[in-house]
Amino acid sequence: xxxxxxxxxxxxxxxxxxxxxxxxxxxxxxxxxxxxxxxxxxxxxxxxxxxxxxxxxxxxxxxxxxxxxxxxxxxxxxxxxxxxxxxxxxxxxxxxxxxxxxxxxxxxxxxxxxxxxxxxxxxxxxxxxxxxxxxxxxxxxxxxxxxxxxxxxxxxxxxxxxxxxxx
Amino acid sequence: xxxxxxxxxxxxxxxxxxxxxxxxxxxxxxxxxxxxxxxxxxxxxxxxxxxxxxxxxxxxxxxxxxxxxxxxxxxxxxxxxxxxxxxxxxxxxxxxxxxxxxxxxxxxxxxxxxxxxxxxxxxxxxxxxxxxxxxxxxxxxxxxxxxxxxxxxxxxxxxxxxxxxxxxxxxxxxxxxxxxxxxxxxxxxxxxxxxxxxxxxxxxxxxxxxxxxxxxxxxxxxxxxxxxxxxxxxxxxxxxxxxxxxxxxxxxxxxxxxxxxxxxxxxxxxxxxxxxxxxxxxxxxxxxxxxxxxxxxxxxxxxxxxxxxxxxxxxxxxxxxxxxxxxxxxxxxxxxxxxxxxxxxxxxxxxxxxxxxxxxxxxxxxxxxxxxxxxxxxxxxxxxxxxxxxxxxxxxxxxxxxxxxxxxxxxxxxxxxxxxxxxxxxxxxxxxxxxxxxxxxxxxxxxxxxxxxxxxxxxxxxxxxxxxxxxxxxxxxxxxxxxxxxxxxxxxxx
Numbered sequence: 001x002x003x004x005x006x007x008x009x010x011x012x013x014x015x016x017x018x019x020x021x022x023x024x025x026x027x028x029x030x031x032x033x034x035x036x037x038x039x040x041x042x043x044x045x046x047x048x049x050x051x052x053x054x055x056x057x058x059x060x061x062x063x064x065x066x067x068x069x070x071x072x073x074x075x076x077x078x079x080x081x082x083x084x085x086x087x088x089x090x091x092x093x094x095x096x097x098x099x100x101x102x103x104x105x106x107x108x109x110x111x112x113x114x115x116x117x118x119x120x121x122x123x124x125x126x127x128x129x130x131x132x133x134x135x136x137x138x139x140x141x142x143x144x145x146x147x148x149x150x151x152x153x154x155x156x157x158x159x160x161x162x163x164x165x166x167x
Numbered sequence: 168x169x170x171x172x173x174x175x176x177x178x179x180x181x182x183x184x185x186x187x188x189x190x191x192x193x194x195x196x197x198x199x200x201x202x203x204x205x206x207x208x209x210x211x212x213x214x215x216x217x218x219x220x221x222x223x224x225x226x227x228x229x230x231x232x233x234x235x236x237x238x239x240x241x242x243x244x245x246x247x248x249x250x251x252x253x254x255x256x257x258x259x260x261x262x263x264x265x266x267x268x269x270x271x272x273x274x275x276x277x278x279x280x281x282x283x284x285x286x287x288x289x290x291x292x293x294x295x296x297x298x299x300x301x302x303x304x305x306x307x308x309x310x311x312x313x314x315x316x317x318x319x320x321x322x323x324x325x326x327x328x329x330x331x332x333x334x335x336x337x338x339x340x341x342x343x344x345x346x347x348x349x350x351x352x353x354x355x356x357x358x359x360x361x362x363x364x365x366x367x368x369x370x371x372x373x374x375x376x377x378x379x380x381x382x383x384x385x386x387x388x389x390x391x392x393x394x395x396x397x398x399x400x401x402x403x404x405x406x407x408x409x410x411x412x413x414x415x416x417x418x419x420x421x422x423x424x425x426x427x428x429x430x431x432x433x434x435x436x437x438x439x440x441x442x443x444x445x446x447x448x449x450x451x452x453x454x455x456x457x458x459x460x461x462x463x464x465x466x467x468x469x470x471x472x473x474x475x476x477x478x479x480x481x482x483x484x485x486x487x488x489x490x491x492x493x494x495x496x497x498x499x500x501x502x503x504x505x506x507x508x509x510x511x512x513x514x515x516x517x518x519x520x521x522x523x524x525x526x527x528x529x530x531x532x533x534x535x536x537x538x539x540x541x542x543x544x545x546x547x548x549x550x551x552x553x554x555x556x557x558x559x560x561x562x563x564x565x566x567x568x569x570x571x572x573x574x575x576x577x578x579x580x581x582x583x584x585x586x587x588x589x590x591x592x593x594x595x596x597x598x599x600x601x602x603x604x605x606x607x608x609x610x611x612x613x614x615x616x617x618x619x620x621x622x623x624x625x626x627x628x629x630x631x632x633x634x635x636x637x638x639x640x641x642x643x644x645x646x647x648x649x650x651x652x653x654x655x656x657x658x659x660x661x
Contacts, residue, residue: 049629057581
């Protein structure tokens with residue numbers, strides 16, 4: 001999964017590279033090991049990034065996170081390229097390209113089971129790598145774009161097997 | 168004391184000051200009545216009070232200015248006194264009179280004193296008549312030569328102003344006798360053009376003025392004491408944002424002189440209750456009366472912190488006729504206190520007011536810290552009222568410790584969901600000129616280029632982005648595998 005964040009008019013990408021054995025986030029193209037620590041007693045939170053611990057407080061607004069860290073307050077917005085494709089839940093049988101670009105790597109093969117939000121392919125658009133997540137739990141039907149192939153916005157890259165009704 | 172001084176007090180205010188007054192009422196065993204507009208039916212000051220009365224009004228502010236309805240609320244609830252707080256009706260002579268006429272006690276001075284001090288000219292004349300320094304000035308005469316001769320007598324620099332003027336028109340600063348005649352002539356012709364009145368007057372121009380004020384208590388019978396001075400030189404948009412007590416680097420003799428002149432004024436006016444005499448102080452040590460505020464000040468907690476007194480309790484005791492609660496010799500000051508006004512505003516955009524929702528409130532707790540507020544998490548911050556959200560008041564053994572503690576407290580304070588000046592206040596306190604006590608009312612403008620937000624370094628940026636990304640619930644679920652109840656909520660946006 002990837003999200004694009006905005007801070008002071010600049011766009012930054014954060015992607016989940018892997019979760020095991022440690023969570024690794026790709027932040028602006030660079031991998032960082034990240035761990036979340038138990039919340040502090042006073043309501044503040046704490047994480048380590050690349051081994052450095054930092055405490056902060058945070059409030060969630062509709063499409064923004066207000067983060068107070070090191071005595072400074074930041075307003076971080078989200079640019080959400082796949083919310084249109086990813087928020088539907090059932091009935092979502094395709095992964096569409098949120099923007100024009102090229103496939104960098106393919107993590108799954110046809111027939112693989114995927115969980116909602118799990119990365120299926122990694123794409124690169126405007127020099128920013130983004131993992132495209134599965135829109136729902138299911139099974140991969142077809143991978144329509146392989147490594148190195150380019151696509152236009154809204155082009156279908158991966159399809160899922162149709163969902164079967166639960167009894 | 169077997170019975171309280173009052174049975175029940177109506178607090179004709181809202182927000183932090185209403186809560187602050189009620190805290191003392193509770194301590195004194197006095198019941199409280201809140202008033203509120205419909206939009207604040209569940210506000211903190213309403214919840215704190217023993218009773219609450221809704222006041223109808225076109226706007227929330229209008230409700231708090233409705234003299235008749237507020238007095239009726241006091242009558243209907245059986246209150247025997249009214250505390251006005253600050254702002255709203257606190258310096259309204261008609262209100263003070265109406266309260267008295269209704270047979271209730273106004274916790275403040277009488278209407279006559281409020282009127283005297285409420286008018287700039289009468290207050291200035293009264294101060295001058297009682298030996299309180301006022302800025303030397305030469306009033307307009309028809310004779311330019313006589314005017315120039317008198318103005319030269321005051322000394323330079325001088326400020327030439329149009330008698331009928333305003334907005335800087337017909338105004339100029341004159342630094343030497345050789346400029347005076349030409350400046351007076353120009354000012355006069357400009358004043359004639361703009362205001363149809365060519366009369367000009369001159370007064371001493373104070374460069375880099377400091378704002379010094381003295382807290383006084385008066386018994387209404389000529390008895391008055393002071394509780395030392397406060398410095399309120401750091402201002403933006405002509406309003407104070409950082410206040411301290413005592414003032415920074417003021418020679419003891421000068422501070423004592425200023426305080427004594429304030430007592431003289433309060434005594435001469437037979438001043439009753441708590442009041443503040445404000446002065447302009449020049450770099451040369453000359454000080455001039457500015458005005459007297461006949462009420463509790465926003466920044467009264469810094470005085471409380473150095474003296475250990477409860478000013479609201481003092482007000483109530485004086486209003487009940489108990490006289491001054493202590494003698495001048497009994498008033499002592501310990502350490503240094505600083506108040507920061509936390510406002511919903513954007514310091515990076517000319518301090519324009521901001522609105523929003525208080526999504527998260529995290530307040531550090533320390534024995535040396537008071538966070539005066541009426542905030543609730545989830546509360547909307549609207550443009551209905553003043554943008555001041557809270558006051559962070561800190562005490563230290565000396566000024567340096569009070570500054571360090573204030574910065575630490577601001578760093579630990581989180582008020583998220585509406586833009587505030589918290590970060591900015593910390594930058595002001597941490598500025599070398601502030602630490603050195605090199606203060607004047609133009610401080611914010613003078614140091615503007617040093618007071619902008621600090622850039623993030625690479626490490627901080629990565630930490631911030633990780634913390635922000637993990638705030639989005641779907642991302643957090645996937646990254647950290649948050650257990651079911653959360654992931655079941657789903658929805659990308661939260």
